Amino acid sequence: MKTSLILTTILAFAAMNTLFAQQTDNQRIPTKGFAVHEAHGHFQPYEFTRHAVGDNDIQIEILYAGICHSDLHHVFADWGAEEYPMVPGHEIAGRVVAVGKNVTKFKVGDYAGIGCMIGSCRQCDACKHDLEQYCEEGAVMTYHGIDRFNDNEHTQGGYSTAYVVAEDFAIKIPENAEIEKVAPLLCAGITSYSPLMQAGVKKGDKVGIAGFGGLGHMGLQYAVSLGADVTVFDITDDKRDDALRMGATRYVNVNNPEEMKGLERQFDFILSTIPAKYEPVQYLKMLKLDGQLGIVGLPAFRNMPSLTVAELVFQGPRHVFGSQIGGIKETQEMLDYSVAHGIYPQVEIIRADGAEIDKAYQNVLDGKVKFRYVIDMSTM
Ligand SMILES: [Zn+2]
Ligand SMILES: [Zn+2]
Numbered sequence: 001m002k003t004s005l006i007l008t009t010i011l012a013f014a015a016m017n018t019l020f021a022q023q024t025d026n027q028r029i030p031t032k033g034f035a036v037h038e039a040h041g042h043f044q045p046y047e048f049t050r051h052a053v054g055d056n057d058i059q060i061e062i063l064y065a066g067i068c069h070s071d072l073h074h075v076f077a078d079w080g081a082e083e084y085p086m087v088p089g090h091e092i093a094g095r096v097v098a099v100g101k102n103v104t105k106f107k108v109g110d111y112a113g114i115g116c117m118i119g120s121c122r123q124c125d126a127c128k129h130d131l132e133q134y135c136e137e138g139a140v141m142t143y144h145g146i147d148r149f150n151d152n153e154h155t156q157g158g159y160s161t162a163y164v165v166a167e168d169f170a171i172k173i174p175e176n177a178e179i180e181k182v183a184p185l186l187c188a189g190i191t192s193y194s195p196l197m198q199a200g201v202k203k204g205d206k207v208g209i210a211g212f213g214g215l216g217h218m219g220l221q222y223a224v225s226l227g228a229d230v231t232v233f234d235i236t237d238d239k240r241d242d243a244l245r246m247g248a249t250r251y252v253n254v255n256n257p258e259e260m261k262g263l264e265r266q267f268d269f270i271l272s273t274i275p276a277k278y279e280p281v282q283y284l285k286m287l288k289l290d291g292q293l294g295i296v297g298l299p300a301f302r303n304m305p306s307l308t309v310a311e312l313v314f315q316g317p318r319h320v321f322g323s324q325i326g327g328i329k330e331t332q333e334m335l336d337y338s339v340a341h342g343i344y345p346q347v348e349i350i351r352a353d354g355a356e357i358d359k360a361y362q363n364v365l366d367g368k369v370k371f372r373y374v375i376d377m378s379t380m
Contacts, residue, residue, distance in 0.1 A: 027052035029059060032380055033160030034354055035085035039077040043159070043354035046085055050164045051150045058106050058167050059098040060114065065158035066091030066184040066347075067360055067373040069214060069275050070298070074144050075361070078300035082144055089158025090116040090142040091183040093173060094377075103167045111173035113335070114158065115186035116325050118142050118169045119149050130327040132169075158183075159357065161380055171332055174339045181344040184214060184372040185335055187325065188345060192219035192271060193334040194326035195294035196226065199269045203227030208270035209248075210283055211297055212239050214345065215273035217371040220246050221343045223271075231267075233283075242346075242370065267291055277303040281311045284318050292319040345372045352380035 028049035035046035053059045071088035073079050092114040096106045106112055119140035120132040127135050140147050143157030149166075173182055192215045201207055207223045209216045212234040223230045224247035231250040232243040240251040252259045263286045270283050274297040284293055284307075299305065307320065326334065338344065350356045352375050360373040 029053070029162050029164055031156075031160050031162045033087040033156065034352070034357055035087045035156075035159075036075050037085045039075070039082065039084075041075070041084070043357040045354065046087060048087070048156060050156075050162060051147075051153055053098050053100050053164055054150075054166075055100040055102040056166050056168070057100045057164050058096050058103055058112060058170055060092070060094040060112050060163045060165065060170070061097045062092055062094040062158055062161055062163060062377045064093045064180055064183045064349075065089040065160075065375045065377055066187065066345075067357070067364065067375065068184070068187050069364060070187075071157075072361055072364055073298075073300060076300075078302075079298075080301070083154060086144060087156035087159050088143055089160070089375075090114070091185075091187045091374075092142070092158035092163060093179055093183040093186070094163070097162075099167075105167045105172065106170065111175065111177065111179060111182075113171040113173050113182060113186050114142055114163055114165055114169070115171065115190060115331055116142055118145075118155065118165050119147060122168075130329040132327050133325050159352075159375060159377075161377060169328060171328070171335055173335065177335075177339045178344055180349060180374065180376070181347050182335070182339075183374055184345040184347065185218075185338050186331065188214040188218050188372060189338055189343075190326040190331045190334045191215055191296050191323070192273065193222050193337070194330055195271055195296060195321070195323040196222050196269070197330070198321070198323060199292045199294055201226050201228055201269050204229065205268040206266055206288075207231070208233060208267045208283065208286060210270055210272045210278075211274035212243055213273065213275070213367075213369070214372045215296060216271075217242070217246060218343075218345060219271045219273060220248055224248075225341050225343060228269075231263075236367070238367075239370070265289070269294065271296065273297040274305075275299050278305050280305050280307050280320075281315070284311070284315045284320065287315075287318045290317055290319075292321065295320065295322045296324075346370060347372045347374045349374050349376050351375075352377050 034043040117139040120135035121137040124136035145155040207228040210233040
């Protein structure tokens with residue numbers, strides 16, 4: 001009798017556990033997206049689940065996802081080994097469809113965005129200074145990351161229908177924003193905005209934008225809005241008209257020696273967004289003596305440019321600094337500033353379709369994109 005009671009209790013407990021596990025599983029968020037299953041693979045429909053909406057989380061129905069050049073680097077394993085299947089995408093704009101019980105920043109129906117990171121320790125020096133991207137324990141990346149705050153889940157990105165994120169790492173998108181153009185601001189926008197702020201660019205400054213792609217065309221617009229006199233550098237003539245239309249005073253084709261004359265010691269600040277091999281010292285020499293070179297472009301490891309100590313010594317008090325996206329607080333500032341000033345990327349909207357994404361990647365590789373592809377996830 002006693003044995004059977006214990007057995008019954010154990011069985012009841014096991015059944016409860018199974019029930020609990022099922023409930024937890026049921027609360028996971030079914031998500032459809034597009035993944036590559038190997039480096040250089042094609043995009044294919046892929047179904048997976050995201051963790052349940054926790055007390056401090058929001059669930060976003062993704063409306064638009066930008067295609068960033070770094071998505072290509074991850075898909076191609078240009079920056080080291082990657083895990084597959086991989087759903088890329090860290091430029092995400094959508095609608096809040098569920099909120100946890102402690103959430104105060106969002107309500108259901110609001111627009112919300114996600115950029116490159118979705119978590120950090122919140123305790124270290126970097127986190128306390130609103131620089132979560134440099135978290136001493138590592139920021140959790142929106143995809144190709146391990147989410148140590150959610151059972152070490154392998155993170156998957158925004159080429160998908162839904163995302164669950166802590167409200168602190170979601171960005172509020174103003175209701176009057178041009179929502180189909182917002183997604184690229186969450187990476188291309190903040191990555192070019194932050195170094196302009198760090199350099200203290202102001203009215204009348206001479207600014208150079210090296211590399212006129214997704215990042216460069218945002219950097220140009222921010223620099224112009226700050227009142228700077230902006231020169232754009234790129235390797236072809238194809239984008240000259242676009243640069244002048246967006247407010248550049250000069251466009252330089254760096255492959256034309258005539259156009260490269262007379263540029264030494266001219267600039268207060270140059271932003272390098274170049275994603276390929278180049279000579280950084282060429283741009284250092286264009287700076288005034290106390291000028292600054294901010295570097296945000298990150299080429300593939302095999303094409304990584306370098307600066308020698310000798311070059312730095314000979315360039316004297318010119319400053320070089322690197323910059324990686326921006327913290328959450330600055331990302332919110334950037335987004336509010338962009339919407340208030342009508343600064344948006346120039347986008348080409350594509351359907352949520354594997355072959356369309358493959359084609360867009362090829363065009364980015366061939367330098368044919370003007371200037372950002374955005375996937376309309378509502379067409380999935
Ligand atoms: Zn990016
Ligand atoms: Zn930290």
